[in-house]
Amino acid sequence: MTEMLRLDAVTAGYAGIPAVRDIGLSVASGEIVAMLGPNGAGKTTTLRTAAGILTPMTGTVSAFGRPLRRRLEQNARAGLVLVPDTRGVFHSLTVRENLTLARRRNDNLDEVLDLFPALRELMGRRCGRLSGGEQQMLALAKALVHRPRVLLIDEMSMGLAPVAVQALLPSIRALADRFSVGVLLVEQHIDLALSIADRAVVLHHGRIVLTGPAAELRADRNAVAEAYFGASPTHDSSPA
Ligand SMILES: Nc1ncnc2c1ncn2[C@@H]1O[C@H](COP(=O)(O)OP(=O)(O)OP(=O)(O)O)[C@@H](O)[C@H]1O
Numbered sequence: 001m002t003e004m005l006r007l008d009a010v011t012a013g014y015a016g017i018p019a020v021r022d023i024g025l026s027v028a029s030g031e032i033v034a035m036l037g038p039n040g041a042g043k044t045t046t047l048r049t050a051a052g053i054l055t056p057m058t059g060t061v062s063a064f065g066r067p068l069r070r071r072l073e074q075n076a077r078a079g080l081v082l083v084p085d086t087r088g089v090f091h092s093l094t095v096r097e098n099l100t101l102a103r104r105r106n107d108n109l110d111e112v113l114d115l116f117p118a119l120r121e122l123m124g125r126r127c128g129r130l131s132g133g134e135q136q137m138l139a140l141a142k143a144l145v146h147r148p149r150v151l152l153i154d155e156m157s158m159g160l161a162p163v164a165v166q167a168l169l170p171s172i173r174a175l176a177d178r179f180s181v182g183v184l185l186v187e188q189h190i191d192l193a194l195s196i197a198d199r200a201v202v203l204h205h206g207r208i209v210l211t212g213p214a215a216e217l218r219a220d221r222n223a224v225a226e227a228y229f230g231a232s233p234t235h236d237s238s239p240a
C-alpha cells in the first residue's frame with residue numbers, strides 16, 4: 001500500500017495556542033483510518049491541518065510523498081479532499097443539477113452512482129426535500145466525482161440517525177476498496193467507525209492516546225473507553 005498522507009509530530013492550534021500536539025499518523029491508499037475522541041479532543045483541528053487549512057506550528061504534513069502545497073485548491077487538485085458536510089449541497093437545485101455542477105471532463109459519475117444507487121432514484125428531486133442521509137450521500141458523491149485519492153471526512157453523520165449512518169458507512173468502505181481512496185474518518189459512532197476502518201487513533205486533550213488495528217480496538221472496548229476518559233499517552237512518536 002502506498003502512503004498517501006502523513007503527519008509527523010504536528011502541533012497546531014489557533015492564535016498561537018496549540019489545540020493538538022505531537023500528532024503522528026499516516027493513511028495509505030485504500031486504507032480507512034478512524035479518528036475518535038471526545039468533544040474538543042482536536043479531531044477537527046487535526047483534519048483541518050491535514051487538509052492544509054491550518055498551518056502546523058511545528059511538525060510536517062505531506063500528501064502523496066511531498067509537503068502540502070500552500071493553496072488549498074492545489075492540494076485538492078492533487079487529490080486531497082476534505083468532504084464538506086451537507087452545507088456544500090444546494091437546496092434549491094435538484095440532485096442532478098448539484099452533480100452536474102460538480103462534474104468535470106473524465107469524471108467518474110457513473111461509477112460513483114453505482115456506490116449510491118439510491119441517488120439514481122432521486123435525480124429529479126430538489127435537495128431541500130432530501131433526508132439528511134440522502135443529502136450526505138450527495139455531498140459524498142460530489143466529492144468523489146473529482147476522483148480524490150485521500151478523503152478527509154469530518155463527522156459526516158452529525159445529526160443523522162444511527163440507522164442512516166449504518167447505511168452510509170459501508171459506502172465509504174466500498175469507495176476505499178474500489179477506488180483505492182485513503183480515508184481519514186472522524187466519526188462519533190465509535191463501533192460503526194471501527195467496523196469499517198482498518199486502523200484507528202483516539203485523541204484526548206489534543207494528543208493521540210491510543211492507536212491500533214480497528215479490529216483490536218473493537219475487541220477491547222475498555223481500552224477505548226479509558227482513552228476517551230483520559231488515560232496517559234501510550235503511543236511513541238512514530239507515525240501511527
Ligand atoms: N476556531 C477556533 N479558535 C480557537 N479555538 C478553537 C477553534 N476551533 C476549535 N478550537 C479549540 O480547539 C480544541 C479542539 O477543537 P476541535 O474542534 O479540533 O475538537 P473536536 O475533537 O473536533 O471536537 P468535536 O467532537 O466537538 O467536534 C478545543 O479546545 C476547541 O475549543
Ligand SMILES: [Mg+2]
Pocket residue numbers: 043044045
Ligand atoms: Mg469536530
